[in-house]
Amino acid sequence: MFLQYAAMTFDKSASAGYLANHMARLFARGLRARIEPLGLTVGQFPVMLELWEGDGLTQKELRVRLDIEQATIANTLNRMERDGLIRRTRNEGDARVQRVWLTERARTLRAPAYAAATAQNAAALASLTEAERARFLHDMERVIASMQESEGG
Amino acid sequence: MFLQYAAMTFDKSASAGYLANHMARLFARGLRARIEPLGLTVGQFPVMLELWEGDGLTQKELRVRLDIEQATIANTLNRMERDGLIRRTRNEGDARVQRVWLTERARTLRAPAYAAATAQNAAALASLTEAERARFLHDMERVIASMQESEGG
DNA sequence: TTATGTAGCATAGCTTGCTATGTTTTTGCA
DNA sequence: TGCAAAAACATAGCAAGCTATGCTACATAA
Structure with a gap:
């Protein structure tokens, strides 16, 4: 029973x-x-936490550290760039890789x-x-x- | 320091x-x-838990029990109806209120x-x-x- | 060297959460 | 009784998670 x-x-x-x-x-x-x-939004927040500790990270490094899917971080970075929080640069030596940098506004x-x-x-x-x-x-x-x-x- | x-x-x-x-x-x-x-999907799951314990609940009852916004439960119920998990009926006595019922498939x-x-x-x-x-x-x-x-x- | 595989990122399309707003019905009060 | 407020639900539009898939650059093996 x-x-x-x-x-x-x-x-x-x-x-x-x-x-x-x-x-x-x-x-x-x-x-x-x-x-x-x-x-700021709640999805951007964990990315900012990583970048405030040291920017210039690659998308893959963010994906691994935050344990989210590659598509999710890609879309979040798109919105953050649109909102003026980050800039992205291509990595010399490997054109596939991008590095993510905080803007001045983001630092404040x-x-x-x-x-x-x-x-x-x-x-x-x-x-x-x-x-x-x-x-x-x-x-x-x-x-x-x-x-x-x-x-x- | x-x-x-x-x-x-x-x-x-x-x-x-x-x-x-x-x-x-x-x-x-x-x-x-x-x-x-x-x-089933993860958003439908909590709704199903409530309905398995007893269906015929109103949308408001589900909203309060699950602590989610009214728009969220409304959209989730739309998808559940589309997927053949629930049916909705109008409440006699108060035409604003709807009651939610499980389908036979949902019960299994x-x-x-x-x-x-x-x-x-x-x-x-x-x-x-x-x-x-x-x-x-x-x-x-x-x-x-x-x-x-x-x-x- | 060339072909094949892999790595890094982008994009399409979905669900599930949210806010803001609109619609209809009911309630409550002057 | 009639009108304003409230209650219940719908809809629009966004963020953030996901899977699946596509594209380009790099690596590796024959």
Whole structure:
């Protein structure tokens, strides 16, 4: 009886995938509201994080570091170039490769963007203690690692 | 010095929002691969979970339960009707309201869809103990609740 | 050297999320 | 009763994710 019951129900609030999706949408909503005044979008944000740490990266380097598909990064870079956040140059020595550079405007956004992301993270983690936050981040990393493994092999 | 350093850097692997987004994308990739043979998509899946528990819900009821925007659920329902998963009827008594009903085909997908979601959750949580999983799900619910609060007020 | 394969990027077309806005029906109040 | 506000849903248009496919440049092997 119990097994049959278990097979016929699915508690969404006990589903990691369901909760992860909901949590990520709420993070995106909050961050979107905070960075919209800066002229940034939530998809551009992770690219900016990489480039603020050091630009001149190739499209492939961004794709690998951010773990997104090649077509996704290509389209995001198109919008970022359109919006005046980046410029792209061809690589000498290998004409297939392009390098991505921040514009001056993009550089000025760094501090307020960090502040926006930090504020959103703080709001999200408000009810957790410092120890619980560290543990929670670590658990997310473990879950990410598990899915990356089951993806690759 | 330390504060200045902290203000000028942003460790993405220490950012809850960054990790939540990455984790949710990996969940979606895995679930997409598992339910694609069933003719279901990741956006339709949460709607199906609600309807399998009892159909005849209104669009507004789905919107509130799933915490997505009205336009999003409207478009998802359009695709589900197109794909033969649901039918919509007008509510007697209030012509503005519609009720959503599963088709026979949609009902047959319940067991294999539950199995797919369960398998994806298991793969994701493989490296966590049973106690850690429970704690992790609970922490996600707390984080979700915090963001919903800061949204509403 | 030439043919074949691979690497890097672009493009087409889809889903799923969002905001903004329009339409119709119902409600509520003067 | 009639009119304004609100409620429920539809639609337009954008961002960001995906798969599939195409193009060009480079590498490699016969």
